[in-house]
Amino acid sequence: xxxxxxxxxxxxxxxxxxxxxxxxxxxxxxxxxxxxxxxxxxxxxxxxxxxxxxxxxxxxxxxxxxxxxxxxxxxxxxxxxxxxxxxxxxxxxxxxxxxxxxxxxxxxxxxxxxxxxxxxxxxxxxxxxxxxxxxxxxxxxxxxxxxxxxxxxxxxxxxxxxxxxxxxxxxxxxxxxxxxxxxxxxxxxxxxxxxxxxxxxxxxxxxxxxxxxxxxxxxxxxxxxxxxxxxxxxxxxxxxxxxxxxxxxxxxxxxxxxxxxxxxxxxxxxxxxxxxxxxxxxxxxxxxxxxxxxxxxxxxxxxxxxxxxxxxxxxxxxxxxxxxxxxxxxxxxxxxxxxxxxxxxxxxxxxxxxxxxxxxxxxxxxxxxxxxxxxxxxxxxxxxxxxxxxxxxxxxxxxxxxxxxxxxxxxxxx
Amino acid sequence: xxxxxxxxxxxxxxxxxxxxxxxxxxxxxxxxxxxxxxxxxxxxxxxxxxxxxxxxxxxxxxxxxxxxxxxxxxxxxxxxxxxxxxxxxxxxxxxxxxxxxxxxxxxxxxxxxxxxxxxxxxxxxxxxxxxxxxxxxxxxxxxxxxxxxxxxxxxxxxxxxxxxxxxxxxxxxxxxxxxxxxxxxxxxxxxxxxxxxxxxxxxxxxxxxxxxxxxxxxxxxxxxxxxxxxxxxxxxxxxxxxxxxxxxxxxxxxxxxxxxxxxxxxxxxxxxxxxxxxxxxxxxxxxxxxxxxxxxxxxxxxxxxxxxxxxxxxxxxxxxxxxxxxxxxxxxxxxxxxxxxxxxxxxxxxxxxxxxxxxxxxxxxxxxxxxxxxxxxxxxxxxxxxxxxxxxxxxxxxxxxxxxxxxx
Numbered sequence: 141x142x143x144x145x146x147x148x149x150x151x152x153x154x155x156x157x158x159x160x161x162x163x164x165x166x167x168x169x170x171x172x173x174x175x176x177x178x179x180x181x182x183x184x185x186x187x188x189x190x191x192x193x194x195x196x197x198x199x200x201x202x203x204x205x206x207x208x209x210x211x212x213x214x215x216x217x218x219x220x221x222x223x224x225x226x227x228x229x230x231x232x233x234x235x236x237x238x239x240x241x242x243x244x245x246x247x248x249x250x251x252x253x254x255x256x257x258x259x260x261x262x263x264x265x266x267x268x269x270x271x272x273x274x275x276x277x278x279x280x281x282x283x284x285x286x287x288x289x290x291x292x293x294x295x296x297x298x299x300x301x302x303x304x305x306x307x308x309x310x311x312x313x314x315x316x317x318x319x320x321x322x323x324x325x326x327x328x329x330x331x332x333x334x335x336x337x338x339x340x341x342x343x344x345x346x347x348x349x350x351x352x353x354x355x356x357x358x359x360x361x362x363x364x365x366x367x368x369x370x371x372x373x374x375x376x377x378x379x380x381x382x383x384x385x386x387x388x389x390x391x392x393x394x395x396x397x398x399x400x401x402x403x404x405x406x407x408x409x410x411x412x413x414x415x416x417x418x419x420x421x422x423x424x425x426x427x428x429x430x431x432x433x434x435x436x437x438x439x440x441x442x443x444x445x446x447x448x449x450x451x452x453x454x455x456x457x458x459x460x461x462x463x464x465x466x467x468x469x470x471x472x473x474x475x476x477x478x479x480x481x482x483x484x485x486x487x488x489x490x491x492x493x494x495x496x497x498x499x500x501x502x503x504x505x506x507x508x509x510x511x512x513x514x515x516x517x518x519x520x521x522x523x524x525x526x527x528x529x530x531x532x533x534x535x536x537x538x539x540x541x542x543x544x545x546x547x548x549x550x551x552x553x554x
Numbered sequence: 555x556x557x558x559x560x561x562x563x564x565x566x567x568x569x570x571x572x573x574x575x576x577x578x579x580x581x582x583x584x585x586x587x588x589x590x591x592x593x594x595x596x597x598x599x600x601x602x603x604x605x606x607x608x609x610x611x612x613x614x615x616x617x618x619x620x621x622x623x624x625x626x627x628x629x630x631x632x633x634x635x636x637x638x639x640x641x642x643x644x645x646x647x648x649x650x651x652x653x654x655x656x657x658x659x660x661x662x663x664x665x666x667x668x669x670x671x672x673x674x675x676x677x678x679x680x681x682x683x684x685x686x687x688x689x690x691x692x693x694x695x696x697x698x699x700x701x702x703x704x705x706x707x708x709x710x711x712x713x714x715x716x717x718x719x720x721x722x723x724x725x726x727x728x729x730x731x732x733x734x735x736x737x738x739x740x741x742x743x744x745x746x747x748x749x750x751x752x753x754x755x756x757x758x759x760x761x762x763x764x765x766x767x768x769x770x771x772x773x774x775x776x777x778x779x780x781x782x783x784x785x786x787x788x789x790x791x792x793x794x795x796x797x798x799x800x801x802x803x804x805x806x807x808x809x810x811x812x813x814x815x816x817x818x819x820x821x822x823x824x825x826x827x828x829x830x831x832x833x834x835x836x837x838x839x840x841x842x843x844x845x846x847x848x849x850x851x852x853x854x855x856x857x858x859x860x861x862x863x864x865x866x867x868x869x870x871x872x873x874x875x876x877x878x879x880x881x882x883x884x885x886x887x888x889x890x891x892x893x894x895x896x897x898x899x900x901x902x903x904x905x906x907x908x909x910x911x912x913x914x915x916x917x918x919x920x921x922x923x924x925x926x927x928x929x930x931x932x933x934x935x936x937x938x939x940x941x942x943x944x945x946x947x948x949x950x951x952x953x954x955x956x957x958x959x960x961x962x
Contacts, residue, residue, distance in 0.1 A: 142577070164575050165902050198831070205831065213822040213888050216895025234895050265833030265858075272789030273836060273856060278686050374787065376682040407624035408608070409617070418616060421675030424683050446682045475624040482627030482646050485577045489903045 141512045142488060146498070147337040148508065149344075153352055154325035157344050158498040158508055160332040162491055168333025169233035169491040171499040172246065176228040176321030178299040180357035185309050186294070187267055187301025188317045193221040193228050195255055195263040195314060201248030205259065208245065217242050223299040225433060226503070228321075233492050236334040240343050247347035250322060260311040271303045278379045279425070279444060282543050286381035286440060287431070289369060290539035293362040295433055323353035330499025333491040367539045370547040378450035378544030382441040382457065384535045389432040389504040395517045396529035397430060401439055402476035403468055403526070404428045404461065409475060415460050416443060422453045428461070434504060439535070451548050454540075458551060461535045468523040468530075480518045484511045557921045558748040560755075564764035565736030568755045569915050571743045571907055571923075579650035579744035580908035582642035583657060584916050586739075587732040589712075590636045590705035591769060598712015599720060599728045601634040602677050606725065607641065607660045608632075609669040616669065619660055628653050629905070636697075636706050637846055638916060644905040647745045651754055654742075658758040661733060670722040678718070681711050688785060688792050692956040696794040696852070699779040700952035704772055706845060735759065736766030741912040744904030771847040774798075776952055783956040790836065791859040791957030795869070797949045799842055799849035800942065802917040807844060808930045809938040810851075810946070814840045815889040816881045816939075817872065817948070818853065822888065824872050825853075834861050834868070840948075846917065851948060859959045866950065873948035880940050890931055897927050 145161040181188040198205040212219060212232075219232040230249065234242055274280050288296045329348075331340055386397045405412045405428035416426045423445040431438045441461065445453040487493045488511070501508045542548050559569045588600050610616040623630050623643065630643035630653070641661065645653045684690040694709050701707030712720075740759065742751050776798065800806045818825040818840020829838035835857035843850045857865050900906045901924045914922050955962065 167899050167902060206827070209822045209826075210888065214891050216891045218896060218899060219821075233899055235898060238895075262831060262833030266830070266836060269790060269836035269856065269858060272858070275789045276688055279683075376685040377679070408620040409624040414617070414620070417676055418620070418672075421672045422679070424676055424680035444683050445679060471621075471625075475621070475627075478625055478627035480627070482578075482629065482649075485646055486629070486644065486903075488577055491902070492899075 168236040168239040169495040171330040171495045172230040173227040173328040175326035177226040186305040190301040198259040199254035282379035282381045290383035321357040332494035380443045381541045383539040386437040388437040580644040580904040584739040584912040586737040589710045597716040700796040704774040734765035735762040743907040781954045793855040793955045795853035797951040799851040802844035
C-alpha cells in the first residue's frame with residue numbers, strides 16, 4: 141500500500157488536529173468532530189443537538205445567515221452538518237487552495253455562532269419535518285427504533301431527535317448545550333487532501349489556539365428495551381430489525397467481529413444474501429452490519445419483505461445468523477479479505493473518505509491506524525480466529541423489532 | 555489523462571480515459587435500453603433482465619458470478635433507467651481484466667426458467683419495498699403524468715401485475731432485440747493501458763451479435779396534469795413538479811444546469827432562502843433531467859401538509875420572477891464556483907469518471923475531460939440563461955403530490 145503522510149498535533153487547549161497529506165488529489169476535505177452528539181441532549185429533550193446543527197449555520201462571527209452561506213458557496217464548499225451519537229459533525233470539501241478561508245469561516249461557526257432567537261423557530265421547523273419524513277420511510281424507521289431498544293439510553297436515542305420531545309425544547313436549552321458541549325478538549329479536526337501539514341498546523345493554531353471552554357457535557361445511563369417489540373403499520377412490506385451484542389471499534393477483536401459480519405453480509409456471495417434472497421427470493425434488501433459506540437457494539441440486521449412471507453424471512457435470517465457458530469470456510473474469509481483490501485486502497489482516492497477516517501480513528505483509538513496496519517490485521521485473521529470470536533461473542537440476547545400490519549412469532553429458544 | 559476510442563466490427567464502441575495516478579480501474583457496459591424501449595405488455599422487463607444477468611451463463615452459475623465478484627473485491631452493481639442499463643465495477647488494477655471478463659460474459663446470460671421464476675419473487679419484493687416509500691411512488695406518478703403518451707412515462711420497475719404476467723420467453727426475445735453490440739458502449743476509467751483494453755474487447759466481445767435497435771425520437775406533449783395521491787397515515791406531503799427543459803444533446807444544457815443551481819440548489823438558492831431556511835419546507839430543490847429527445851426541470855418539495863398551498867404560491871412567485879427578470883451576475887458567478895468545485899471533487903474517483911465518460915458518449919458521442927466541463931461551465935453567460943428561460947420558462951405544468959392531503 142502506498143506510504144501515507146500522517147501527522148497529528150495537539151493544541152495547548154486540548155483540541156487535536158490530524159492531517160493526511162494526499163498528493164494525488166486537488167481537493168482538501170475536513171471533518172470536525174465536536175463533542176456535542178445526541179447523548180448530551182438533556183433528558184426528555186432528544187433533538188437539541190439536531191436543532192443546534194441547523195441553527196449553527198444561520199450566522200456566525202461577522203457574517204449573518206445569508207452571508208455565511210453565500211461565502212461558503214463562493215468558495216465552492218460542499219458541506220454537511222450531521223449529528224451522531226457522540227458528536228456533532230461538520231464536514232466540508234473544496235479545492236485544496238481554498239481550505240484556509242474555509243477554516244476561517246468554520247472557526248466562527250464553532251466559536252461564535254449567533255444562535256439568534258429569530259432563527260430558532262425555522263431551525264425547529266426543519267428538524268420537525270425531517271423527523272416526520274423518517275416516520276414516512278419505514279426502512280429508516282425500523283433501524284432507528286431498533287437502536288432505541290438495543291442500546292441503553294441515551295446511547296440508543298435517535299441522533300436526529302424524537303418528535304415527542306421537540307415541544308419541550310426552548311432556545312435557551314440549545315444555546316446552553318452549545319455552551320456546555322462545544323469545547324476544545326475533546327474536539328477533533330481531521331483534514332485530508334493536497335495540503336502541507338505545517339501550513340494547516342499554523343492556520344489551526346491561529347484560528348483555534350485561544351479557544352477555551354472549561355465546561356463539560358454530562359448524561360446519565362438508563363436501560364433501553366424492550367427486547368422484542370412490534371409496531372403496527374399498514375404497509376405492503378414488513379420491516380424486520382435484529383440486533384445482538386458485539387464488540388466496539390477499539391476492542392482487540394474488532395476485525396474478527398468485522399469478518400464475522402462480512403461472512404454474513406459482505407457482498408452478494410455472503411450467507412444472508414445467498415440464503416434469504418438468492419435461494420428463497422424472500423426479499424430484495426437484507427443486510428447485517430457492525431454498529432460501534434465508544435464502549436459497546438452491536439451487529440444489526442435488516443430485512444424487508446411482503447407481509448405474508450415475513451415470518452419465514454425472520455426465521456431464515458435468525459437461522460443463518462446462529463449457524464455462524466458452526467464454522468467458517470477458508471474461501472468465505474478470503475473474500476472478506478479481498479473486499480477489505482480493495483476498499484482500503486480505494487479510500488486513498490477520496491479526501492472526504494480519508495478526513496472522516498482519520499478523525500474517527502482518533503476519537504475511538506486515540507491514534508490513526510495506517511491503511512497498512514489495518515490490512516495486516518485483517519490479513520492475519522484465520523477462519524479459526526474468527527470462529528473463536530463468534531464463540532466468545534455468540535449471537536444471543538437478541539433485540540428484535542418488526543413494523544407492519546401483523547405481529548410475528550419470535551422463536552421460543554431465543 | 556489520455557482518452558482513446560475504437561469500435562469493433564459488430565458495432566461495440568470502446569472508450570477509455572487512462573489515468574496512471576489513481577489506485578483503481580472502473581469498467582462499465584452502458585446498454586442503450588431502458589423502460590422507454592419496452593412495449594406495454596413487457597413493462598418492467600429491462601430492469602428484471604438486469605437482475606437476471608447475475609443469474610449465470612452456460613459457463614458460470616449464479617453462485618459463481620456472485621463469488622467471483624467478491625473474490626476480486628469488486629465494488630459492483632447495475633442500474634436500470636428510462637434510457638440506459640448500466641453494469642459496472644470498480645476494482646484494483648490487477649483484477650480489472652478478470653472483472654471485465656465476467657461482466658462481459660453475464661451480458662449474455664442463460665435466462666433459465668427456474669432462475670426467472672425465483673428472481674420474479676425478488677422483483678415483486680422490490681416493487682413492494684418502493685410502494686412503502688412515498689417518494690418512489692410519486693416519481694412514477696410524475697413521469698406517468700408528465701410524459702403521458704410518451705414512452706418516458708413508463709415505469710422502470712413495472713407494476714406487480716405486469717411483472718407477474720411476464721414470461722421467460724418474452725424476456726429472451728427482448729434480450730435478443732436489445733442486447734446487440736451496436737447498442738452497447740464499453741467504458742473504462744483509471745489505472746490500466748489502452749492496449750490491454752483493446753485486447754480484452756477483441757477477445758471478450760467480438761462474438762457478440764451485431765446490430766443496433768432504432769429508438770424513435772418523439773416530442774412529448776405534456777398535458778398539464780395535477781395528480782394527488784392520498785396516504786392518510788403519512789406525516790409529510792411530498793410534491794414533484796415538472797416542466798419542459800432542454801434535451802441531453804442541447805448546447806444549452808450547461809446553462810440549464812446552472813439555472814437549477816441558482817433557483818433550486820440544496821443551499822443558498824432562491825428556493826433555499828424562501829422555503830428551507832425559513833422552515834416552510836424540509837426539502838425544496840430544482841433539478842435538470844435530460845433525456846435523448848427532451849428534458850425536464852423537476853421540482854421536489856417535502857413539507858408539512860398545511861404549508862402546501864403557501865409553498866406552491868412561493869414556488870410560482872420565484873418562477874415568475876426568474877421568467878421575467880432572469881438571474882443576477884452574482885448568482886451566476888456563485889453557481890459557477892459551486893458547480894466547478896463539485897466537478898473537480900467528483901472527478902477524483904475512477905468510478906465517478908466512468909459514469910461521466912459513458913454518459914457523455916451514449917448521449918452525445920463525445921469525450922469530455924474535466925477541463926472541458928470546467929471551461930464550459932465558466933463560459934456560460936447571462937444571455938444563455940435568458941435563452942433557456944425564454945425557450946423553457948419555469949412553470950408548475952405537471953404537479954403531483956403524495957401525502958395526507960385529500961384536496962388542494
